[in-house]
Amino acid sequence: MIYQKNGICVSFDDGTKFRLDPRTYSPGEINLISHGHSDHLPTRCNGKSVVMSDVTQALLKLRKCAEADILSHGSVRALDAGHVIGSHMFFLDGDHTILYTGDFCTKEKFFSRGAQPVDVDVLIVESTFGSEEYIFPETKKVAAQIQESVAACIENDESVIVLAYPFGKAQELTHLLRDYDPFVDSGIFEINEALKDFGYKFRHQLFDEMSIKESREPFVLITSRRAKQLKAADEQLGGKKRTLAVSGWAINSGFKYFQGVDYAFALSDHADFRDLINFIDRCNPDVVYTCHGSAKRFARLVRDHLGIEAMPLERGQHFLSNYA
Ligand SMILES: [Zn+2]
Known part of the structure; x- marks a missing residue:
């Protein structure tokens, strides 16, 4: 099951629940923080254990005065998101493979060679610049x-x-x-x-x-x-x-x-429209969930450009992860 509430919740058939970029720490679940931007750092995680990079841990302390431990989980692989220093995408390996990009950028930049695509069943992708007019220069x-x-x-x-x-x-x-x-x-x-x-x-x-x-x-x-x-x-x-x-x-x-x-x-830390489409194509998912920005419009563009099932992840809508 995948749905948006207090971040994004993914639950596997064995009952394991993951909470991706929650606004507030979610007890009894595996909490994951993708990066250290203020709007991605949750409240109430002081003294908790969270899947995050060491840089994100330091920013959590600096920006939210919260000391949390770094958690590792056998079903989670962290990959460079290329967004900001210490930013991660999360690859979840369970009933299906799921990639959550968080905010991400595929262009080579100052401190990163850019997010790299991986073969995956379900892709949850940010769509901040998911519209054709957003093509950034190198x-x-x-x-x-x-x-x-x-x-x-x-x-x-x-x-x-x-x-x-x-x-x-x-x-x-x-x-x-x-x-x-x-x-x-x-x-x-x-x-x-x-x-x-x-x-x-x-x-x-x-x-x-x-x-x-x-x-x-x-x-x-x-x-x-x-x-x-x-x-x-x-x-x-x-x-x-x-x-x-x-x-x-x-x-x-x-x-x-x-x-x-x-x-x-036009210097951005996000994937532009062309990067988004190329990244999705190379991940070759069965289904795509879009979030942030023009999520609805971008889902339609993914269907049009790639012929892949795509839909916006909106509040109150629940999707079975075996949808595809
Ligand atoms: Zn960000």
Whole structure:
């Protein structure tokens, strides 16, 4: 049985229940956390055992103040999801084989070679960008464009404020713009520092209004605290700054204006439409369940493009895992 409630529940015929990315820890079940984005970290898991990576465990402690042990289970195999550092897809081996992608990306990126497909009976796939218009350029190409834009600003004596979520994009951008020894806000600084324990080294400086005030050189600031730090930077810099944002949504021409930034780049940590279709095709599942974003529309597109049975995993709907 597969259904969506408090994350996604998968139960095998032998009674084993798995709860994938629950909002709240689910007692008596195997709880699995795919990655360390805040909206994927459950509440009430302090002192519990959860299937997750060591990086996700550290982020759970840092972001939710919860200390949980890492659980391993004979029916679960963790695979690189290529989404953010420490992100996992989960392969469940029971009555059928089931792959849950969580948020995932198949493109080779800064810290991952990308999620790799596996042959599976049932695929539960995220569909954040499951619509034909979302085709992202290769990471290397976008990365080069970001570097060129930042270099041009600095050359022009303009500082650059980069808006990024504290986990995921912030590390990619800290890495990409390392030659500028970028300033980062305290949330990003804490995460970058925590990741050092896992072998990730970042060149960064903690954002400090005083040191910026004294600085006569243009600088790069990476921040998730948009309003507060833009205001501070405005006071220090006047007009001598440019703002930059990165997101898969930047494919939409209105994104830049909606965000109120000078530059926007389509750098995403998710699979784009073409990646999704290729990944599903190569996993060769009997049935596909889509979740997040345009789940309903994407399920129809999977049926149209690949001829594979596909349906959105919606609240209140239960599917037998032997559907196919
Ligand atoms: Zn995510």
